Amino acid sequence: MGKEKNTLAVGLDVGTMNLVASRSDSDDVKITRNVFLTVDKDDILNQLSKISYVEGPDGDTYIIGSDAFDFANMFGKKVSRPMAQGLISAEELDAADVLTLMIKDLIGETGDKEVFCSYSIPAEAVDGDRSVTFHENVFARILHSIGINHKAINEAMAIIYSECAAESFSGIGISFGAGMSNIAVAYKGIEALTFSTARGGDWIDNYVAKDLNMVPNRVTNLKERYMQLDGTVNLGKNKKKNKRVLEALFYYHKALIDYTIKNIIKEFDEKVDIEIDDEIPIVVSGGTSMPKGFVQLFSEMLNQYELPFEISEVRRAKNPLTAVSNGLLIRTAADIKNK
Amino acid sequence: MEIPGLKPFRTPAKVDISKGDIRTIVGHLKVCDITDYEIVASNEGSTEVYRPKDFNTIQPTVVKKIKQEKPDKKLEKRINQLEKMVLELSKKPVDDSPKNVEQTTNQTEQFQKQILDAIKNLNVGGGVNEDRRKITEESEDEVAPFIPEIDIEGMKLKNQGEHKTVKKEKGSDDAADALSKLLK
Numbered sequence: 001m002g003k004e005k006n007t008l009a010v011g012l013d014v015g016t017m018n019l020v021a022s023r024s025d026s027d028d029v030k031i032t033r034n035v036f037l038t039v040d041k042d043d044i045l046n047q048l049s050k051i052s053y054v055e056g057p058d059g060d061t062y063i064i065g066s067d068a069f070d071f072a073n074m075f076g077k078k079v080s081r082p083m084a085q086g087l088i089s090a091e092e093l094d095a096a097d098v099l100t101l102m103i104k105d106l107i108g109e110t111g112d113k114e115v116f117c118s119y120s121i122p123a124e125a126v127d128g129d130r131s132v133t134f135h136e137n138v139f140a141r142i143l144h145s146i147g148i149n150h151k152a153i154n155e156a157m158a159i160i161y162s163e164c165a166a167e168s169f170s171g172i173g174i175s176f177g178a179g180m181s182n183i184a185v186a187y188k189g190i191e192a193l194t195f196s197t198a199r200g201g202d203w204i205d206n207y208v209a210k211d212l213n214m215v216p217n218r219v220t221n222l223k224e225r226y227m228q229l230d231g232t233v234n235l236g237k238n239k240k241k242n243k244r245v246l247e248a249l250f251y252y253h254k255a256l257i258d259y260t261i262k263n264i265i266k267e268f269d270e271k272v273d274i275e276i277d278d279e280i281p282i283v284v285s286g287g288t289s290m291p292k293g294f295v296q297l298f299s300e301m302l303n304q305y306e307l308p309f310e311i312s313e314v315r316r317a318k319n320p321l322t323a324v325s326n327g328l329l330i331r332t333a334a335d336i337k338n339k
Numbered sequence: 340m341e342i343p344g345l346k347p348f349r350t351p352a353k354v355d356i357s358k359g360d361i362r363t364i365v366g367h368l369k370v371c372d373i374t375d376y377e378i379v380a381s382n383e384g385s386t387e388v389y390r391p392k393d394f395n396t397i398q399p400t401v402v403k404k405i406k407q408e409k410p411d412k413k414l415e416k417r418i419n420q421l422e423k424m425v426l427e428l429s430k431k432p433v434d435d436s437p438k439n440v441e442q443t444t445n446q447t448e449q450f451q452k453q454i455l456d457a458i459k460n461l462n463v464g465g466g467v468n469e470d471r472r473k474i475t476e477e478s479e480d481e482v483a484p485f486i487p488e489i490d491i492e493g494m495k496l497k498n499q500g501e502h503k504t505v506k507k508e509k510g511s512d513d514a515a516d517a518l519s520k521l522l523k
Contacts, residue, residue: 027506052497098494105496189518317507330511331515334515
């Protein structure tokens, strides 16, 4: 992949929970948590050799990525998250420098190659009041500051690039992320509709945490360890308490899916002019779609509605965590070929 | 068309605005109600295009200034009115009968409540002038770059490269070929 030997294509998925990078010259996709934890260096002196961290010019210390999440859980602290609801967080704007180093680290060494990168952006939310413009430009500046040519691509379109090559890039891509859910309808590679809703995994975790008087971090942790939506139950050690959490998580997953389907129908009816005669697939992706049984639940709920288009199948992306990054890499390589 | 800092030109036109002040230019276009334009920024191979809606986000600062000036005037007007009413009340002949004392106390209490409500609703911490000074200081502080500057000089990343990795999906090359043909 890559038109010339001296170019490097990169796909960078900028998610609320994870940063994911794919490169044209590597078979590995790298993933890290999009979080950091500000700590007093003295508190972690004996752990320093084992963790990734950033040292600021004034001696400030930030544990970054997955390690930050582990240490926050250990200390009962809340991690700093540079993004909220799919967009750069206004509360953590000072973290742009830390975020830049995290991205630089994730992309890795590029040598003397000219680097082209497509990075993911959400669509404007139908139920949110924040613009994507600021977010898009912050990441453009971050990539520019580390010498990378960049282009912003809608993250749900990236799913279609990654998963719908067999259908000539026609389909509906849905990314159920942590901060929001992104939806794109494409026909033969052309974007027909994109939009997002401000509900995702965090929305589920926050409401479950509120209902059960828990810290959201703890709900996220239980969700990722035990959550299954296919009827099988894995309760772990603390059975009674976990059962309540998992039951609440199930109802909020159903509510999220229902809300997303209703919005797809509404937006399609209001904004899509083209007639799609062919049956098209729905590809579900994103970290929130990871629990076993999610696609089955989505299909069952979809069957309760009359849709304005024909569906060939509902399927999960081959890897929901890396599909956006893979699609962005495909788009970057296609753009390089067309240069 | 005449924009301050640029030579007059006839529209439609491509104009080099790199030597002009972007805030003045965008502000002037807005004043002239011109919404059909693009600003293209090129830097070391990357190109970014901005449209009028991209500049909407800087508006709240302006709106905030205008909106925050109003409560001052409104507050002054209400306090003047209350002052007038208290003065009129004080000019009334004093009647020491128990009924009148009770009535006056009620009225005074009502005035006190109204003044407190007015101050509370208008979110004023100090006097009117003090508050106006505070607003001006806040507005000046808000003149910061729209996009934060990135400065990673002096920051060091330690023990990098410990990331979770998964294998890339096969078929990306073929997909890129097919997509490049569709996008041509």
